[in-house]
Amino acid sequence: MPKAKYEQLYHILKNKIESGEYPPHELLPSEHMLIAELNCSRNTLRRAVAELVRAGYVQTMQGKGMRNIFEPARQATFTLGTIESFAESAARNHWHGTSKILDFAKVTADDTLAHMTGFAPGTLLYYVWRLHYLNEHPLIMNHSYFRQDVAHGLTREIAEESIYRYLEGELHIHIINSKRVVTVEKATPLDLQYLAMGDCNCLAVVSSQTYNGDGVMFEYTQSRHHPDYFRFQDNAVRRSGSIV
């Protein structure tokens, strides 16, 4: 339940667009009208509209107005820009998701592991190897590393449930942001064995480094996705002085 006003306005407008209350490919009411209708300030409305633009619901044009460009059939299942655990995204998409721990261990970062993960060599880590199933099909294989000094007390039993619930609920860690990189890699024998790849020999790999409120990267996770079920969506905006 969002409590910020601009988030409420975002959802109000998003629902009106999705329900067809605003005609497709037509202009929405002007800012002035919406401000009067929604009883808010211009800045607050504009913040909600900015989120609609980012999400690909409307496009704005100076001097003309804002246009509804929502396409019902093609909206996202995965979204960029937000952090979700597997359990959370499964729930959001009304999927039946289960997970299985294949390995849990304490390890020390050697040079090659340090280079891959971004942790300093010698860092003490928990290693969690998980397989995520959607409707009984193995879809994602995760190799996760957590700093022992941040995620201390993590056990295999906790990992069977929800690691994030433990980190946030028990240890009161504030998860702030996560840098992610999407690549395509050759499948390893492990991938082929566990992910029912058919005759594909590559998969989508999402590598993420997650930071807590103290600015320390405490988690590195490599998610190896079955190619048939990997889909990321993005809405790009053309600007003159492009922010790069």
Place this chain on the structure above:
Amino acid sequence: MPKAKYEQLYHILKNKIESGEYPPHELLPSEHMLIAELNCSRNTLRRAVAELVRAGYVQTMQGKGMRNIFEPARQATFTLGTIESFAESAARNHWHGTSKILDFAKVTADDTLAHMTGFAPGTLLYYVWRLHYLNEHPLIMNHSYFRQDVAHGLTREIAEESIYRYLEGELHIHIINSKRVVTVEKATPLDLQYLAMGDCNCLAVVSSQTYNGDGVMFEYTQSRHHPDYFRFQDNAVRRSGSIV
């Protein structure tokens, strides 16, 4: 050359972070200090900071401050959220990019093409089949479709140069936004023939639908990327009432 003040502030701060003027993993000066130093209003500074957060340069924490989380070695080559032509991104990364037209034709959307692209069946289209090279290596194969009534007058000769320069410079089309989806697909015989795939049989596919200022989708492009050179970066932010 960005002219908006918040864009200038964004680049000033970004440069200070990249050059190490702000110590890594430490807090930046508070908003109050930066406002005095940069001689701007609070809203304008916050807008610049919001872009830094999106780009993964800083994380903000209510009551604490904003922390520098820039990692020199791991910054993006490709970025999400902005529209760039191949020529533009090659120039930005100081690459030597060339392109070759493999086919140029006028086609009419049948049912299967309409379903794939999102155009209505019967729409008159230009079809452009291009291969993009980076330092003489074939990296991206593009299948593009443009509405004839929007991109009218497009020729093979123009496509040899730059399609976007023609659309924006000659036809004065305003390119507003582009919805993109990233998936992984099995390589076709065409992919294997032209992209020097080695023993990989999958590739990264970016499908994009681009809209002009009249709200009409005038372009559908499917970019098929050599897996070794595909890399997309994203920075996700954890929120309580996550905007979905």
Place this chain on the structure above:
DNA sequence: GCCGATTTGTCCGTATGTATC
């Protein structure tokens, strides 16, 4: 081509809420 009305884009100042220390 010009002018005025409309609409979005940018910027500012201020007040209040909330989390941290």
Place this chain on the structure above:
DNA sequence: CGATACATACGGACAAATCGG
């Protein structure tokens, strides 16, 4: 508890783009 810091919200002003007369 108070001081500090970021988060949200409001209102006003001007700039820039669009459109119609």
